[in-house]
Amino acid sequence: MSSEIPAELKFAKSHEWLRLDGEVGTVGISDHAQQELTDIVFVELPEVGATFGAGDEIATVESVKTASPIYTPVGGEVIEVNTALEDNPAKVNDEPYEGGWFFKLRLSNASEADALLDAGQYKAQIGS
């Protein structure tokens, strides 16, 4: 199955995407990841105000079959979480790059984003 990879986003090897807007980053999981998980039934989001380092386990996404950890691609303070996922976790399947976002962070170190994969590198990683 082919999957969508928006050119303007950065990606972690562990399939999270990052959209940067100044010092605020929005994070979700890639189309490829949601296709692999299928049937997302629950998303456990971090607390607003909590701080995490790049690569920390920050959330959990559950499909019918398994629970999978989500790692934040960059460090910072959580400033907003997507509460719409509490009632409608399937948004992650339906629109992984839009309504299916997980949380927003104020980056503690913007240069961390430079270490992430660009769309082309991510595409090569997943072999799509």
Added chain:
Amino acid sequence: MQAEMPLKRTALFEIHQRAGARLVDFGCWEMPVQYDSIVEEHLNVRRSVGIFDISHMGEVTVNGPGAKDFLNRVLTNDISKLFPGQGQYTIMCNEQGGAIDDLYAYRTAAQDYLLVINASRIDDDMAWLESQLESAGGADVTMKNESDTLSAVAIQGPNSPPLLDLLFPGPSIVETFADRPSDLQKNDLGTFLFGSSEIRVSRTGYTGEDGFELIAPNELIVPLWEKALAMGADFGLKPIGLGARDTLRTEMCYPLYGHELNTDTTPIEAGIGFFVALDKGNFNGRDTLASQKADGPGRKLAAFKMTGKSAPPRPHYAVHADGKKIGETTSGTVSPSMNVGIGLAHVPAEYAKVEQEIEIEIRNRRYPAVVVRKPIYKKLA
């Protein structure tokens, strides 16, 4: 460390691969967990019909003048109640009443029986049965493990009877008298012609829906699967993976060996005492099972439903009540039929009553749940 064994594959492996199935390691077998979406596959079985590869399951034939008495010693249900062409769910227990396996036993002829056992238990079952047979001095019984030469598929769902009648247009020629597969009663077994080949068909399943299980020699299973899919298109037939098989059986509270049942758990504790026939004479584990049936077991298998917004329960999560840990979940998932977290848990008997409030611990958080009547899912009439 044990050397890593290559995964076993069923005769349908390449068909699953071509269908784009996600294949996973399931008890030493490389099996399709899902072809598309577990939720869609689950609902397809509840609404229309699905076909499952269950070739990993084991088959053992037990024949001879002593077969009936031997099986009645090693199994908990009363096998003397079976006429040729009938089957029963039954449990094989050790001397302490712990479950070695749960299985289906069919009487295929006057002195012939067929056991359908769990894939993960084939070696242990055979070792146990052989040692039991030896201590019984052979008992005029011939036993054969046919697991490597036989394959099986399940066709389950409300549309399965008309599909089976199309697939097998003639009558049963051995065992049961039935003009067509849909004439089989629940737990009946017949032999129907597929072309010129004989295929065993039973009206059984593991989904809670009307359905059939078909046992055939390995070389026939691919043409059977392909013909079923071709004929089944009009009935909504889709291939179903083990993921949906698990959610379907969990909604029905059917035990899965290794989860609800193991050698330290008796059928009474697992809530399947109905299949323990204490009135049939002596059998393995009878003393323990009789006293548990009389006095009630100390622990029970409770079915539960999450009551609030919650992460899905999964096996081996802690169960709490009255401020303390009281047990552990054995199975758990989101119910695709009801869209709520459900599961089964071993708890002390006093906490297994319907409407008992419990909490399930999921990643250090506790979520409220309530003990419910089995089965968790009931079809609307």
